[in-house]
Amino acid sequence: MMKKVTVLLFVFLVASGAWAQEDIxxxxxxxxxxxxxxxxxxxxxxxxxxxxxxYKKNKGYRIRIFFDxxxxxxxxxxxxxxxxxxxxxxxxxxxxxxxLYYKVAVGDFRTKTDAMWFxxxxxxxxxxxxxxxxxINFQRTLQPEELGIKNIDNL
Numbered sequence: 311m312m313k314k315v316t317v318l319l320f321v322f323l324v325a326s327g328a329w330a331q332e333d334i335x336x337x338x339x340x341x342x343x344x345x346x347x348x349x350x351x352x353x354x355x356x357x358x359x360x361x362x363x364x365y366k367k368n369k370g371y372r373i374r375i376f377f378d379x380x381x382x383x384x385x386x387x388x389x390x391x392x393x394x395x396x397x398x399x400x401x402x403x404x405x406x407x408x409x410l411y412y413k414v415a416v417g418d419f420r421t422k423t424d425a426m427w428f429x430x431x432x433x434x435x436x437x438x439x440x441x442x443x444x445x446i447n448f449q450r451t452l453q454p455e456e457l458g459i460k461n462i463d464n465l
């Protein structure tokens with residue numbers, strides 16, 4: 311008898327939980343608002359985690375759009391950096407001098423696929439561009455429009 315009461319109580323609790331979720335979805339779909347209450351400890355823990363990891367580097371990919379060591383490499387790399395920044399203001403540009411070469415890299419892509427999508431969209435402007443693995447800055451995910459990609463279907 312006690313087992314039957316326990317099973318019935320369990321079934322009732324599960325059913326009422328599912329019903330409550332269904333009511334929430336109806337409320338949201340009909341334009342209503344759902345208020346989520348959480349303790350300040352959880353909020354502070356999340357904000358602390360974000361603050362501690364703000365400058366953490368992650369493995370990812372960038373696209374090298376310039377690489378040269380000629381006499382005019384410094385001026386050309388500066389011009390390319392400026393032109394790219396004007397064309398794609400949402401994409402970070404990294405210019406460096408390393409091993410007698412001036413290099414310009416763009417983007418902080420989390421996956422190689424994201425880098426490949428963007429590389430295809432700039433291929434006509436930068437035909438010698440290539441993807442390479444690097445430590446990237448963690449940023450929010452950019453939408454295709456912010457990357458300068460007009461129509462994904464055409465790529």
